[in-house]
Amino acid sequence: MRYYKGYISLSNTSDVPVLLHIRNARALSFIQLRDLLSFDLVGEISRSLRWRVARLEKAGLIKRLEGYRHIGTPLYGVTRVGLEFLESRGHYLLSLPSNAEPNFHASQIPHALELANIRIALARASLLHSWRGDLEVGSRNLVIENPMVKDYDAVAEIEIDGTTRSLGIEYERTPKAVARYRAIREVLDKDETTDLVLYLTSSDDLLYLLATEMRGTRKRIGFALSESFRHFLLDTRTLTNTNDSDVVPLRDLLASDEL
Numbered sequence: 001m002r003y004y005k006g007y008i009s010l011s012n013t014s015d016v017p018v019l020l021h022i023r024n025a026r027a028l029s030f031i032q033l034r035d036l037l038s039f040d041l042v043g044e045i046s047r048s049l050r051w052r053v054a055r056l057e058k059a060g061l062i063k064r065l066e067g068y069r070h071i072g073t074p075l076y077g078v079t080r081v082g083l084e085f086l087e088s089r090g091h092y093l094l095s096l097p098s099n100a101e102p103n104f105h106a107s108q109i110p111h112a113l114e115l116a117n118i119r120i121a122l123a124r125a126s127l128l129h130s131w132r133g134d135l136e137v138g139s140r141n142l143v144i145e146n147p148m149v150k151d152y153d154a155v156a157e158i159e160i161d162g163t164t165r166s167l168g169i170e171y172e173r174t175p176k177a178v179a180r181y182r183a184i185r186e187v188l189d190k191d192e193t194t195d196l197v198l199y200l201t202s203s204d205d206l207l208y209l210l211a212t213e214m215r216g217t218r219k220r221i222g223f224a225l226s227e228s229f230r231h232f233l234l235d236t237r238t239l240t241n242t243n244d245s246d247v248v249p250l251r252d253l254l255a256s257d258e259l
Contacts, residue, residue: 009233010060013043018052019086021164022062023078023096024133027105027112031073032063032120039123061085067108078102087196097140107173114226115154115171118200121230122156129157129164150184150191158254160234165254168194171226174202181213188219196254198238200226203229222253 011017022028028036030053037045045052045238053076056062061082065075078086081096096102104112115133122128132140132155141149152168159165168191176184188197201207204225211223222238223249228238234251 008055010061010085010093015052016057016086016091017045018049018056018256019061019078019082020091022076023082023093023102024114024135025116026076026133026135027065027077027109028116029071029073029075029113032113032116033076035120036116036175039120039128048104056082057258067106068109068234071113075113077104093135094134094142096137101239111171111173114173114202115169117230118169118171118226119154119156121233122158125233127158127160127233129159131156136185137146149193150187150197150199152194159250160254163255165196166194167254170197170199172199172206175209178213185214185217188214188217188221191219195220197221197228199223200229202226211239211241211245215240215245220256221251222250224250 002029008116017037017040018033021033025032030049033053036142037049041103049128052061054072057064057076059081060079062076063079068075080098080101083096083102086092090216106126119128119131122131134151134153137155138151141151150168153171154169156167157164158167158171199207199221201210202225207223209226214221214223221241223240224236224238229250234254237247237249238250238253239252240246240248
């Protein structure tokens, strides 16, 4: 089939996976995008990815995020046109419809990139069954309309010793107000959508602040440094919200009969 000059044909098998990864992550580097597609076993897309991304950018479905040249690889976000295209192919999110401008605050970019790194680390170790980012989690929760369901940064299905565990992941770069933590505790106490919550932080000080704020929460929670988790994964030394603030390998926490 011939196409008019200046127009492109977009494929469900090749272009849609690229757009979905960029949209669902909020922001994604080219290298992260390449890695995620390779884990999806979409080798053909990975081999033509530079051409495909440049094509999508030129067509206005994705945009390059400026101000991050120090990262050493281009960063991309979806555009309103990209959202409209995904919706036309049946990929709609209540949390990010095409009538909302997908402009993310600069502070959200490092947060999104670290969550992508966490996902890649789990996938590379063949531990990851499924991953839903915050936009996907939020969209599902809007359908449920339950105020006692947590909008996690991500929900990961992890396999450990032949058993699949649902892990709610929260990545904390900066502290929240005390009142906000009180509201989070109330939601976590009633949330039944995950087996365990893992709070990952960028610093020791923030880790211990979180452990203090979440003490007494009935939900089982682990606290660890994000960099450490990406390196050690299930062997990560994890602080718990138990009465004795036990520190255990994450695999022991996930395998606990108390989950």
